[in-house]
Amino acid sequence: xxxxxxxxxxxxxxxxxxxxxxxxxxxxxxxxxxxxxxxxxxxxxxxxxxxxxxxxxxxxxxxxxxxxxxxxxxxxxxxxxxxxxxxxxxxxxxxxxxxxxxxxxxxxxxxxxxxxxxxxxxxxxxxxxxxxxxxxxxxxxxxxxxxxxxxxxxxxxxxxxxxxxxxxxxxxxxxxxxxxxxxxxxxxxxxxxxxxxxxx
Numbered sequence: 001x002x003x004x005x006x007x008x009x010x011x012x013x014x015x016x017x018x019x020x021x022x023x024x025x026x027x028x029x030x031x032x033x034x035x036x037x038x039x040x041x042x043x044x045x046x047x048x049x050x051x052x053x054x055x056x057x058x059x060x061x062x063x064x065x066x067x068x069x070x071x072x073x074x075x076x077x078x079x080x081x082x083x084x085x086x087x088x089x090x091x092x093x094x095x096x097x098x099x100x101x102x103x104x105x106x107x108x109x110x111x112x113x114x115x116x117x118x119x120x121x122x123x124x125x126x127x128x129x130x131x132x133x134x135x136x137x138x139x140x141x142x143x144x145x146x147x148x149x150x151x152x153x154x155x156x157x158x159x160x161x162x163x164x165x166x167x168x169x170x171x172x173x174x175x176x177x178x179x180x181x182x183x184x185x186x187x188x189x190x191x192x193x194x195x196x197x198x199x200x
């Protein structure tokens with residue numbers, strides 16, 4: 001991602017978030033920009049917001065009125081909003097689990113560039129990343145930068161609990177333990193300890 005595009009994408013994030021804040025609908029920044037806000041690896045090619053499905057029509061109408069181009073992709077778990085060439089994904093069912101008030105409660109308000117918005121917790125970002133792994137899509141190299149850069153902010157015991165049905169997540173957790181990124185006592189049911197909170 002070029003520097004110019006990154007700057008434009010950050011402006012798009014601000015524009016879209018300002019619309020959502022003005023409407024008063026609950027939302028949370030997710031994906032690579034949320035990781036970046038926590039101090040992790042840099043953003044990639046788009047902006048991801050988690051929203052509730054029942055707010056989708058209100059949100060897309062507001063974004064459309066603000067000049068965003070709304071598109072319905074073949075996938076049935078998100079809507080795309082374009083600000084020129086910059087893309088915002090409005091996700092209402094990540095990892096096949098609908099976004100709820102409880103999902104959005106696992107966020108805290110943080111400064112993201114020029115705006116303060118709710119950002120999904122590092123723990124939940126890791127959970128979402130691990131639950132995308134399956135037999136057709138299991139590239140651990142996509143999860144390691146997140147684990148390495150945010151390891152002190154992640155509650156690994158909770159990650160293990162929330163991904164316990166996935167053998168791919170279990171294998172990844174063995175790897176991060178062996179690499180020294182996750183405390184063994186958390187992953188082995190020790191104190192289930194809370195992750196250390198640091199300032200991004």
